[in-house]
Amino acid sequence: MNTVEPIAGELFRFHVRSRSRPGEAWLVDIEENRCACENFTFRIAPKLDRGEPVERCWHLQQAREFFVDAIIELWSEKESIGQAGRRMAGNFIDELT
Numbered sequence: 001m002n003t004v005e006p007i008a009g010e011l012f013r014f015h016v017r018s019r020s021r022p023g024e025a026w027l028v029d030i031e032e033n034r035c036a037c038e039n040f041t042f043r044i045a046p047k048l049d050r051g052e053p054v055e056r057c058w059h060l061q062q063a064r065e066f067f068v069d070a071i072i073e074l075w076s077e078k079e080s081i082g083q084a085g086r087r088m089a090g091n092f093i094d095e096l097t
Contacts, residue, residue: 002017003016003017003062003066004016004017004062004063004065004066005017005025006066011031012029012030012031012032012067013027013028013029013030013031014027014028014030014063014066014067015027015028016028016035016059016060016062016063018037018059019058026059028059028060028062028063030060030063030064030067033048033056033060034060035056035057035059035060035063037057037059039057039058040057040059040060044056044057
């Protein structure tokens with residue numbers, strides 16, 4: 001398993017491997033800006049719920065970075081992959097807007 005694994009059919013949801021617990025992965029939703037890890041659940045979420053500024057947990061950062069890298073890769077390949085590829089990349093990007 002890679003550090004970040006997309007969830008099939010879930011554009012904004014990922015499993016992100018734990019750094020401290022080998023074999024365990026946390027569910028991350030970058031659209032909702034949420035992670036199932038203890039750090040997020042017990043430290044970050046309560047502050048967010050009160051409207052306080054906080055930094056993202058490591059898992060959320062990793063999922064967002066993975067997502068942005070995938071978009072950049074699709075966009076940069078758009079010109080070299082033909083009409084069908086351009087439609088696919090365009091549709092993916094359109095879903096985000």
